[in-house]
Amino acid sequence: EAGVAQSPRYKIIEKRQSVAFWCNPISGHATLYWYQQILGQGPKLLIQFQNNGVVDDSQLPKDRFSAERLKGVDSTLKIQPAKLEDSAVYLCASSLVADPYGQYFGPGTRLTVT
Amino acid sequence: AQSVTQPDIHITVSEGASLELRCNYSYGATPYLFWYVQSPGQGLQLLLKYFSGDTLVQGIKGFEAEFKRSQSSFNLRKPSVHWSDAAEYFCAVGGTSNTGKLIFGQGTTLQVKP
Numbered sequence: 258e259a260g261v262a263q264s265p266r267y268k269i270i271e272k273r274q275s276v277a278f279w280c281n282p283i284s285g286h287a288t289l290y291w292y293q294q295i296l297g298q299g300p301k302l303l304i305q306f307q308n309n310g311v312v313d314d315s316q317l318p319k320d321r322f323s324a325e326r327l328k329g330v331d332s333t334l335k336i337q338p339a340k341l342e343d344s345a346v347y348l349c350a351s352s353l354v355a356d357p358y359g360q361y362f363g364p365g366t367r368l369t370v371t
Numbered sequence: 372a373q374s375v376t377q378p379d380i381h382i383t384v385s386e387g388a389s390l391e392l393r394c395n396y397s398y399g400a401t402p403y404l405f406w407y408v409q410s411p412g413q414g415l416q417l418l419l420k421y422f423s424g425d426t427l428v429q430g431i432k433g434f435e436a437e438f439k440r441s442q443s444s445f446n447l448r449k450p451s452v453h454w455s456d457a458a459e460y461f462c463a464v465g466g467t468s469n470t471g472k473l474i475f476g477q478g479t480t481l482q483v484k485p
Contacts, residue, residue, distance in 0.1 A: 297477065299475025299477050300415070300461070300473075301475070302474075305470075348414065348415070350415075357469055359417075360417075360473070362414030362416070363414050364412065364414045365414060
């Protein structure tokens, strides 16, 4: 079974630029999560989707971050404009609706903002 | 508010020695508890989880964890560490409302000496 796919794996941008990350969940997983992992910290949930609806985006900095999952499958997370403190690994995870704690994680996208 | 504390940022053990990684949580009731491992360049992998019942939980790769309600702890153990166990380990807590929202500790980096 294919795992959670993410791209790109690495991205370097300058502050005030925009960037987008893509995630393709495991087939059949209706729930999708985006986490931010800053160096030296544990992952922090940014947004959770069920199908194409948002379940929880309470920790998403909405002035600069946006996310969408238009067809209920793959998802895009965007940052515009980026700040230095956005440097982090962005992890995508997916799960079955019936097993929300059975999350499978992708390899992540490492973002460096200079 | 829910929180997770991993008191040890970095631990070094010799190959073949026993291992214990500490995790303390703060939650109003008995939460769901998890241990994840993250190897360099890879996504998080679930080692084990506790929902209810037997307080000693067996996981993959020879790991186990014990839930101690009186100490609000969920420490991870392994009787004999292998060099391949070198990685970062995260303890996480999830609410019993089954939302899928995980709160992670800051992680413990395990180094294994030959």
